[in-house]
Amino acid sequence: MALDRAVCDELLSTTRAVRKRLDLARAVPRAVIEECIALSMQAPTGSNSQGWRWVVVEDAEKRGALADLYRRGGEAYLSSAAEQSAEGEDAQTHRVFSSALYLMEHLHEVPVHVVPCLEGRPPGDMPAAMMAGLFGSIFPAVWSFQLALRARGLGSCLTTLHLVHEAEAAELLGIPDDVMQVALLPVAFTVGTDFRPADRPPASTITHWNGW
Numbered sequence: 001m002a003l004d005r006a007v008c009d010e011l012l013s014t015t016r017a018v019r020k021r022l023d024l025a026r027a028v029p030r031a032v033i034e035e036c037i038a039l040s041m042q043a044p045t046g047s048n049s050q051g052w053r054w055v056v057v058e059d060a061e062k063r064g065a066l067a068d069l070y071r072r073g074g075e076a077y078l079s080s081a082a083e084q085s086a087e088g089e090d091a092q093t094h095r096v097f098s099s100a101l102y103l104m105e106h107l108h109e110v111p112v113h114v115v116p117c118l119e120g121r122p123p124g125d126m127p128a129a130m131m132a133g134l135f136g137s138i139f140p141a142v143w144s145f146q147l148a149l150r151a152r153g154l155g156s157c158l159t160t161l162h163l164v165h166e167a168e169a170a171e172l173l174g175i176p177d178d179v180m181q182v183a184l185l186p187v188a189f190t191v192g193t194d195f196r197p198a199d200r201p202p203a204s205t206i207t208h209w210n211g212w
Helices: 005-014 030-040 060-087 091-109 128-135 139-151 161-173
Strands: 052-057 112-119 154-156 179-181 185-189
Touching: 005 139, 030 052, 030 139, 052 060, 060 091, 060 112, 060 161, 112 139, 139 154, 139 185, 161 179
Parallel strands: none
Antiparallel strands: 052 112, 112 179, 112 185, 154 185
């Protein structure tokens, strides 16, 4: 099957980290989340381990508790970063931190929280190569999930600040001790679908051929 390269390129280049444009009032059907998770399961995974696990949180009280953990984990950092970025010359970076603060303040209102997890928990002395393989077995699936959401008119962003309090989140959600949370994705329909590519430098400025 020949793929429409223009459509594929648009999907890849306009799947943004969505925060301020998440529709907080529109419900997300379970069937949509299930479709996107099913597509994510086609992603490559190290040693064909398929250790992905997904915790989907619709319950308002639990979303509020997760949002509180997120705020406790990241408020000082986000507030400081937003303040510093406002004093700089990079308007795009300031917009990013401004929207991150917005998400922190409204996370409890986002209709669905999705927590991707991996079976197994690495020892503290795991070598970098093995750690890279571990996370490399889940993040392709996470990105596929986000692309599938985008194709259906939904948005998300990958956040990790609640992991500062991962143990409390695990207790809240009943996640076993031997299952590791790797992120939290707020998921909602988007306000409009007219997302554009971000302003990035030419690929040639970050590419090194045959050596650094």
